[in-house]
Amino acid sequence: MQTLHVELGDRRYPIFIGSHLKPQELLEPYIKGQQVMLVTNTTVQALYLQHYVESIEKLGKKVATCILPDGEKYKTIEYLNLIFDALLENGFNRDATVLALGGGVIGDMAGFASACFQRGVYFIQVPTTLLSQVDSSVGGKTGINHPLGKNMIGAFQQPQVVLADMAQLRTLPPRELSAGLAEVIKYALLGDAEFLLWLEQHMEALLAQDATLLAEAVYRSCAHKARIVANDEKEQGERALLNLGHTFGHAIESYLGYGEWLHGEAVATGMVMAADLSQRMGWISLADLARTKKIIQRAKLPIVCPQIPLDEFLAYMSHDKKVLNGQLRLVLMKQLGQAIITKDFDVELMKQAILANQA
Amino acid sequence: MQTLHVELGDRRYPIFIGSHLKPQELLEPYIKGQQVMLVTNTTVQALYLQHYVESIEKLGKKVATCILPDGEKYKTIEYLNLIFDALLENGFNRDATVLALGGGVIGDMAGFASACFQRGVYFIQVPTTLLSQVDSSVGGKTGINHPLGKNMIGAFQQPQVVLADMAQLRTLPPRELSAGLAEVIKYALLGDAEFLLWLEQHMEALLAQDATLLAEAVYRSCAHKARIVANDEKEQGERALLNLGHTFGHAIESYLGYGEWLHGEAVATGMVMAADLSQRMGWISLADLARTKKIIQRAKLPIVCPQIPLDEFLAYMSHDKKVLNGQLRLVLMKQLGQAIITKDFDVELMKQAILANQA
The missing domain is CATH 1.20.1090.10 (Dehydroquinate synthase-like - alpha domain)
Known part of the structure; x- marks a missing residue:
């Protein structure tokens, strides 16, 4: 496993890069508070969600999930709102962590939701596509599309940590x-x-x-x-x-x-x-x-x-x-x-x- | 007129407090770029909008308006989206300024929209109610309500300047x-x-x-x-x-x-x-x-x-x-x-x- 740090002062964060990474030990130091909302899509849900739910539950955290449909066309304000619904229906507060498990669309939406929910909660990225590993999971740009333009609405939101697992790319088309x-x-x-x-x-x-x-x-x-x-x-x-x-x-x-x-x-x-x-x-x-x-x-x-x-x-x-x-x-x-x-x-x-x- | 500064380092900004303030001269140094979106509600529109449109047009800026219905019940993600629609339909970019002309609801929505549009554009507050003058226009809290809670979704967004005009309170119920x-x-x-x-x-x-x-x-x-x-x-x-x-x-x-x-x-x-x-x-x-x-x-x-x-x-x-x-x-x-x-x-x-x- 290699570790790379994004140097952003007090928002400095690590990117762990390797194969078959262990979320339980790698994430533990970075989950503040007791509530973790896993945001993913229907495709990734079937492949990797259970593993992450169990790993984080073993840390004694309250885990909830929000499953969005898969695809860039759902990167809209309406589907963003489903993440807010899930956070509030589960009684999550300001000490929540939102974890994005998926590609760039999930990362952008979960990241933007974490930036806005209660005016900002914690955010963790687990990019499951090569594109999101090399691009959207680094640098804190998050957001959604508008019918008149891509990524027109969003926020800069840095994650606490990024896990880039090559083993997850095996299932990538x-x-x-x-x-x-x-x-x-x-x-x-x-x-x-x-x-x-x-x-x-x-x-x-x-x-x-x-x-x-x-x-x-x-x-x-x-x-x-x-x-x-x-x-x-x-x-x-x-x-x-x-x-x-x-x-x-x-x-x-x-x-x-x-x-x-x-x-x-x-x-x-x-x-x-x-x-x-x-x-x-x-x-x-x-x-x-x-x-x-x-x-x-x-x-x-x-x-x-x-x-x-x-x-x-x-x-x-x-x-x-x-x-x-x-x-x-x-x-x-x-x-x-x-x-x-x-x-x-x-x-x-x-x-x-x-x-x-x-x- | 009195001037108070909110000391926030490089985001320091002034609040001008007085009666019959002149927006043209007071706002000029604080409008970056050439595009100004005035966000107001139907009530304030009838009273003060024209004066602000004319004052800012005299500065040679492109002015557009977004008129929302009046009331806290419209402080929702659906009505927030109308501000994004207006910004994009008018071809506004990253150098836009969003000016909130109204009470706390308008300030919160316009401020949040300015925080998210293109991941952040400029923001000016002209609070027209006593409540927004003494509270919501100071400190950068912006946001919208969710059916499960008030101000659950939002951002910290500091304005460039605040104009608090006592003369505008004459029309307040x-x-x-x-x-x-x-x-x-x-x-x-x-x-x-x-x-x-x-x-x-x-x-x-x-x-x-x-x-x-x-x-x-x-x-x-x-x-x-x-x-x-x-x-x-x-x-x-x-x-x-x-x-x-x-x-x-x-x-x-x-x-x-x-x-x-x-x-x-x-x-x-x-x-x-x-x-x-x-x-x-x-x-x-x-x-x-x-x-x-x-x-x-x-x-x-x-x-x-x-x-x-x-x-x-x-x-x-x-x-x-x-x-x-x-x-x-x-x-x-x-x-x-x-x-x-x-x-x-x-x-x-x-x-x-x-x-x-x-x-």
């Missing part, structure tokens, strides 16, 4: 494993050319669920994110780099309707568009663009999206949270392995980059 | 003025015996809307709260004193259904129960209890509540946010003008204090 790899590739593209080489060496083994290599990929990804988040928790600057591919990706997800494409798939094609625009701006070479597409394809991710009318694509992009004073900013690549956030790009070239990567 | 005075009396009872004497001298003039005396009462109340909040923003300790009368009061409000009694009315009777229990515990004298009831009555507030079955009353009290590890804590009076938070009270005497103050 291949498509979701690939979606997680999209975010792993993102860290390489935005800030670590050496990690990109490593991924190029090990992509097939990662897809085949080599647990040691997966743990290494998760550790390196989380270390990247943790360093950036420690520098810039509230996304005043550097943290926005983590959105490489996301502004394009959000537009794809919004147009298709949440849940059609997985978040990681949309980000994958979004990264291709960002690389394509970076190439058109003259910052990266055609070879770099080809290398970007290649690693994304090898992870079994889409490099083109369905045809989307340009005006609609642009309208969805304009809802992005990085829009400042009406000015769209994008994360682009100054070179392979070095991203920047900038408003200084050519809008016509951006349109070309979008249209060039549609099926 | 007498019953709401009295409800505001309940919170004013609270500050005297919990921490300022001298202020209690001042209130005993001036109660009739305050009810008659003497603007100078009202401004003085608001200033002294806000100064009390600001000092406590600066010491203990997240209510780890001292801030809980501000809940004098509130645990009993919330039970009354919950039982009657939000909106039957005004919050200040429930707090008034709650303070009588807290004083009654303090007297039964031997901490304050019968004369102190009589003096407490007298000042509350002179403010035209209820000192008894309707008959509520004891088991239901206690069940509502057990949902209180001050419950810690299953243990109810109450704010009681060690002496008149000096409150404490304690779990060391006699439960039987508490039941007597509840029953003794029902009609």
Whole structure:
């Protein structure tokens, strides 16, 4: 087992990364109070819920559960309210801990609920997908979607501890494993050319669920994110780099309707568009663009999206949270392995980059 | 005009207190970005909205409005969502400012919406009731109700600035003025015996809307709260004193259904129960209890509540946010003008204090 700390002063917290982790001993020091609400979805419930319920009950805690339907389309204010219902129906108070057992949707919803319930209770993350292990469980961004935009409503809520168990990835559908790899590739593209080489060496083994290599990929990804988040928790600057591919990706997800494409798939094609625009701006070479597409394809991710009318694509992009004073900013690549956030790009070239990567 | 600062480090903010304040000049330095969403209710809309829309438009800002129905019963997640709808339908981003123009309900909802929208945008308070001027506009507590409890879902969100205009109280129904005075009396009872004497001298003039005396009462109340909040923003300790009368009061409000009694009315009777229990515990004298009831009555507030079955009353009290590890804590009076938070009270005497103050 490896341990990584996210350095956030008095909200510093550990991420435990390994296989067949023991929740009872690992979680014990981090559960404040006597009440634990396990939030999960119907899919994860069948696989892992009982193990966590029993482990935490052995610690002498009162355990209750809230089971949500599985899918991004339920990441709404209505389903968020079911978590509040469960907390109050079980008589939970300010000393409650909300534990998210599931992927990014469950983590975002349970985390946001923990931020708002009684104006803030404790939060623990047990991410069960690769995507949530390398992305959404680090850094404290939580929230829900709105019909007019993704993650429009939320809070910064840091967990007490994160457990990332590679053994839980065995049950993950291949498509979701690939979606997680999209975010792993993102860290390489935005800030670590050496990690990109490593991924190029090990992509097939990662897809085949080599647990040691997966743990290494998760550790390196989380270390990247943790360093950036420690520098810039509230996304005043550097943290926005983590959105490489996301502004394009959000537009794809919004147009298709949440849940059609997985978040990681949309980000994958979004990264291709960002690389394509970076190439058109003259910052990266055609070879770099080809290398970007290649690693994304090898992870079994889409490099083109369905045809989307340009005006609609642009309208969805304009809802992005990085829009400042009406000015769209994008994360682009100054070179392979070095991203920047900038408003200084050519809008016509951006349109070309979008249209060039549609099926 | 008087100015009071709430000292919260880099979130320090001013409260301007006076009559016929000029929003255009006072707000200008505090509106970041170009978008301002005015949130108000149908009652306040008719009286003051146009003036604020025009004042802020003169600053060259894009102004949009969100008008909610008037009343505590609309302080729900469904109506909160209308604010998010308005923000997104108007294309507002992370540089938006949400301005609450109204009483405590509007302040709580607009403040909570500003805390969650895009994970946090700017917030300005223009409280138009005495209660919101002396209580809810200071200290950053925002939130909404749940069918199982009041203010169960929310966030700490400090405003950029607060404008408390006594001229706006002229249109306040007498019953709401009295409800505001309940919170004013609270500050005297919990921490300022001298202020209690001042209130005993001036109660009739305050009810008659003497603007100078009202401004003085608001200033002294806000100064009390600001000092406590600066010491203990997240209510780890001292801030809980501000809940004098509130645990009993919330039970009354919950039982009657939000909106039957005004919050200040429930707090008034709650303070009588807290004083009654303090007297039964031997901490304050019968004369102190009589003096407490007298000042509350002179403010035209209820000192008894309707008959509520004891088991239901206690069940509502057990949902209180001050419950810690299953243990109810109450704010009681060690002496008149000096409150404490304690779990060391006699439960039987508490039941007597509840029953003794029902009609």
